[in-house]
Amino acid sequence: MKFGLIYELSTPRPFTRETQKEVFENAIDQAVLADELGFASVWSVEHHFLEEYSHASCPEMFLTAIARATKNIRLGFGIATCVPNMHHPIRWAEKGATLDILSGGRVEFGTGRTSTWNELGGFNQRPEDTKRAWEEYCRVIPKMWMQERFSHDGTFFTMPERNVLPKPWQEPHPPLWVAVTGQGTELDAADRGMGAMILSIADVERNIPRFQAYRERIKTCEPVGAFVNDQIAVANWLFCHPDKDYAWKRGEELVGTFGYMAGQTTEISEAYPSSNYTAIGLLGTLRADPHAQDKKPLASGLCFGDPATIIDAVKRWEAAGADHLVFMVQARETLPQQEVIDSLKLFAKEVMPHFSGEKKKAAGGAR
Amino acid sequence: MTELLYGRRAASTVGANAPVLDLNRSDELEIKDMHVYYVLFETPMDAALARLPTSLHPAIPAHFGITFWRAKESAIGPFELAFVGLACRSGIKPRHFIHGAFASTQEAQAYFSAKYGFPCRLAEVRQRELYDRIEGSIACDGRTILEVITTHMQPVVGAGATVKYSPALCAAETSAGRKLVQLETSYQFARVMRGTPKATVFDAEALGDAAIKPAFPMSGAHAITTAMLHPPRFMVDPGTPAESGGAQKLPR
Numbered sequence: 001m002k003f004g005l006i007y008e009l010s011t012p013r014p015f016t017r018e019t020q021k022e023v024f025e026n027a028i029d030q031a032v033l034a035d036e037l038g039f040a041s042v043w044s045v046e047h048h049f050l051e052e053y054s055h056a057s058c059p060e061m062f063l064t065a066i067a068r069a070t071k072n073i074r075l076g077f078g079i080a081t082c083v084p085n086m087h088h089p090i091r092w093a094e095k096g097a098t099l100d101i102l103s104g105g106r107v108e109f110g111t112g113r114t115s116t117w118n119e120l121g122g123f124n125q126r127p128e129d130t131k132r133a134w135e136e137y138c139r140v141i142p143k144m145w146m147q148e149r150f151s152h153d154g155t156f157f158t159m160p161e162r163n164v165l166p167k168p169w170q171e172p173h174p175p176l177w178v179a180v181t182g183q184g185t186e187l188d189a190a191d192r193g194m195g196a197m198i199l200s201i202a203d204v205e206r207n208i209p210r211f212q213a214y215r216e217r218i219k220t221c222e223p224v225g226a227f228v229n230d231q232i233a234v235a236n237w238l239f240c241h242p243d244k245d246y247a248w249k250r251g252e253e254l255v256g257t258f259g260y261m262a263g264q265t266t267e268i269s270e271a272y273p274s275s276n277y278t279a280i281g282l283l284g285t286l287r288a289d290p291h292a293q294d295k296k297p298l299a300s301g302l303c304f305g306d307p308a309t310i311i312d313a314v315k316r317w318e319a320a321g322a323d324h325l326v327f328m329v330q331a332r333e334t335l336p337q338q339e340v341i342d343s344l345k346l347f348a349k350e351v352m353p354h355f356s357g358e359k360k361k362a363a364g365g366a367r
Numbered sequence: 368m369t370e371l372l373y374g375r376r377a378a379s380t381v382g383a384n385a386p387v388l389d390l391n392r393s394d395e396l397e398i399k400d401m402h403v404y405y406v407l408f409e410t411p412m413d414a415a416l417a418r419l420p421t422s423l424h425p426a427i428p429a430h431f432g433i434t435f436w437r438a439k440e441s442a443i444g445p446f447e448l449a450f451v452g453l454a455c456r457s458g459i460k461p462r463h464f465i466h467g468a469f470a471s472t473q474e475a476q477a478y479f480s481a482k483y484g485f486p487c488r489l490a491e492v493r494q495r496e497l498y499d500r501i502e503g504s505i506a507c508d509g510r511t512i513l514e515v516i517t518t519h520m521q522p523v524v525g526a527g528a529t530v531k532y533s534p535a536l537c538a539a540e541t542s543a544g545r546k547l548v549q550l551e552t553s554y555q556f557a558r559v560m561r562g563t564p565k566a567t568v569f570d571a572e573a574l575g576d577a578a579i580k581p582a583f584p585m586s587g588a589h590a591i592t593t594a595m596l597h598p599p600r601f602m603v604d605p606g607t608p609a610e611s612g613g614a615q616k617l618p619r
Contacts, residue, residue: 012370013370013371013372014370049427050427051372117428117585118427118428121409121428121583121585122428259458260371260424260610262459263424263456263458263459263460264372264424264425264427264456266426266427266428266454269527269531270461270531270533271430271585271586272585272586273527273529273530273559273586273588274523274527274561275525275526275527275528276527277527278526278527278529
């Protein structure tokens, strides 16, 4: 089992420049500490126009800042959005390779296609095209990295023969991932030999069938890259504290804040009836029953608690088949920075040693 | 101090002359072969914040929905209904806070006012499915106040052949005081089409709020459904701030 951090860069109102800078600087400081503590990876989402929820619109720049301040931790695009009106695939190949060079070969290249009307509407992108565009992007980007000269005549873009530069440091190319929210996307990842980054934070037990389906399906995959990345990473929350009850209370605050922020976004499925956006996304999965009258129990696999409680949760994820837990540790600066730092240190000291090979794998790359 | 984004409207201004509802009823209404035409437009955020009470968060981007129902037969007879509501949140669930409603028959006007709190006016409501478009219109006293057309219709097939209608919230007087009561409807879909909407007539003031106007088209969807209208299950206290309130399930 490996551990990582994932950043939305959620930002409290009012959006002053000081507040915005503090969010970015705190996150970078946490990532630098995580590198020293032996975490395996740090990931950045890519979102646009998501007020409060996520101000991480330029993951390649955020990750580059971390890259230059760290030594071992791997740097994940979680995700590089493969939507034509947002990014040209050539630009993603260039940016991914550049970060790979600047980081000494530490890039994990996650792909995806956005799930909100805020974003697709803002870029005037037809939602019905995004899945097919993603399909085209994830097949051509590895070729741009590996082939000296590349040309393409496709549905969403065409280019004459060019040498897409620079080439990545990692040979043959960085590991490829897919962000998995909707049911069945894990099979899309498996079919293409890509790692599954499970973003629908939910009970361990509810994820077991999709883990099993992914493992079975990837046995017969046709990889879009030069190799199969058969890892399952799961997004989760982390707040580790000696006082279990205090940790849980803080955890509820984090999840509640996240729900408040995420709840105001407009998912494609509620804005634009479409066959390729059927999932409820991240929101509903945080709570067992969004219609329940009583206080809602949080999903069972969240890592809130004292070290013993979290060890138990991690072991359950491990037994279920997850390779990598990727933690959100902050939401709209709800927690003081020192509490986040203390939580990471306690986790590294008391929890990580129970999962053998963590530091070794971290130093040797995520694959 | 962290700011939170929710409506700015005083609760005391919500629901003047709201209908009286019996929350303890259990009757349901099934409508077979109901045609539902559902159109969404973005609207300026300032207008949304001014419209919503402090018990509701706005949706981001701010947007509103226009819903047309056409029932060829039902227990309250054939009718057409149209309602206009602003997208909002109470907790994580999307809802539409209704500010205008129009019914084609007195029976439908009385039913939706008394059962769900719709601020129904009697009007000529028309939903038409043509070879190249879906049209919906509302006329009051012989004057068209809304006409919305959706073109470039495409069938929505497979597992996604549904429309996720945001439930309507209407102000009503109840035994628990003035509340925002949610219309509970479930649907079985026989056919769904989606296209690009355009408002060719839009009298915002006549529709219930002069400031809520189309600013950017989102989608227009037409569906043939079997709809089941359930008794109210959720209500929101308009005076309780969103952070400490949220939708409450009615005791059964």
